[in-house]
Amino acid sequence: MEFAAEFEPDVIVSNELLFGVMMAAEKRGTPLALLTANLWCFPTREDVPPFGPGYTLAKSQSDLARDAVTRKLIRKFFDAGLPDLNAARALVGLPPLLHTLDQLDVARRILIGASAAFDFDADESSGRYAYCGPLFETPNWADGTAQMPDNGRPNVLISFGTTFQDQKSVLIRTMAAVETLPINVVVTLGPALADAKLPKIANVRVMAQASHDDIVPQCAAVICHGGHGTVLRPLKHGVPLVVMPMGRDHADNAARVEWLGAGVRLSERASSDRIKRALVQVLADEKYRENARRFAKRLADCDVSSRRAADWIASLTRTDQALAA
Structure with missing residues (x-):
């Protein structure tokens, strides 16, 4: 005043x-x-x-x-x-x-x-x-870039937020879910998980910081917690999602992804097998990518x-x- x-x-x-x-x-x-x-x-x-x-x-x-x-x-x-x-x-x-x-x-x-x-x-x-x-503001810590492998395999991004939400266990389960799939995976950590000790998996590259605007256009799918920016960036590029809400606005964003037909919603407690099946479903069924691309045009x-x-x-x-x- x-x-x-x-x-x-x-x-x-x-x-x-x-x-x-x-x-x-x-x-x-x-x-x-x-x-x-x-x-x-x-x-x-x-x-x-x-x-x-x-x-x-x-x-x-x-x-x-x-x-x-x-x-x-x-x-x-x-x-x-x-x-x-x-x-x-x-x-x-x-x-x-x-x-x-x-x-x-x-x-x-x-x-x-x-x-x-x-x-x-x-x-x-x-x-x-x-x-x-x-x-679509890019965080000031996300200054890394990532060139995904060009080996004919689908690229997938895994990201569970930049602030602490006790997300280490769901991240480890998700990394286990993709271990046997013929895909290339990038995991971005951000400040919340910067010091986390994670398993080493052959087809998974872990990055402490990287711009999703750089990575997402190279991807066939994204697995995330459902934060607004993390959800909207893939949709902006016509990339479908597997969303595992952990609180805040995550469940509401996930509901809208489902409504758009641009992805699948899972519980944050889902097993590695369940996560794997959901990702395979999103990658195999073209309707998810088509719906994501349709929405991307509307975002314009x-x-x-x-x-x-x-x-x-x-x-x-x-x-x-x-x-x-």
């Missing part, structure tokens, strides 16, 4: 988790837009399944009832923080809220760092939600979405200036 008083912004754009910024914008009466780096994580929409459980798009009345009950439960979880939120609001002279997620109502625009085509073909033409397209339209989102932010300023005049 002190900085805004000095800077006098016409619009504030903030992350969807920063409720303090939302309160400051509300107190000042400054137009607010929220930007999430992947899927929308709050149960405030009814056109897509509630975030968290990894539900697919509702196809029946029972599915709709499931979604409604889940949204209600998630809202109650957030209300555990309502007393603290209202205490903070009182400190800046704002009235109390009935529910924690009512704080989101101050945002006039919500920008989602994903493709509407990925998010169950969500409607972009109405409401206050807009899709910017995936935010994301520039249109990002321009629309930028125009939305600009419109907040124009609208307020017109009202002031």
Whole structure:
């Protein structure tokens, strides 16, 4: 609030988790837009399944009832923080809220760092939600390159994230799954697994750091945990996936991969044999690659979405200036 008083912004754009910024914008009466780096994580929409459980798009009345009950439960979880939120609001002279997620109502625009085509073909033409397209930022540690072997065998990438999720055991099971297959495999570790002691396998190359933008176009499939960037990069290049969700947004991303027909979802506890069968299925059935390529073409339209989102932010300023005049 002190900085805004000095800077006098016409619009504030903030992350969807920063409720303090939302309160400051509300107190000042400054137009607010929220930007999430992947899927929308709050149960405030009814056109897509509630975030968290990894539900697919509702196809029946029972599915709709499931979604409604889940949204209600998630809202109650957030209300555990309502007393603290209202205490903070009182400190800046704002009235109390009935529910924690009512704080989101101050945002006039919500920008989602994903493709509407990925998010169950969500409607972009109405409401206050807009899709910017995936935010394909390359991590600053991913500076390595990898030239895959040119021996006629399919190339496969295995990646289970860059932050700690206790993923060593699933990685070792996955490496065992590919050991006897006639494929070339690259495993990227990132900071979370940089010091992990892993088995040495003849057809597996382990890299502490490497750019997926460099590796993925050379691959026939990717096995991953389901992080948003790790999923969207293969789809961007028309490469199918085997997704093994481990938490966070992983299950919801995996559900969308399934819905697109661009891959297979497995439990993170799946055995090496089960992982092997899933990978063979994705490599052997051309429909997965065809569906991934079909989606890749739709991703090319994301520039249109990002321009629309930028125009939305600009419109907040124009609208307020017109009202002031």
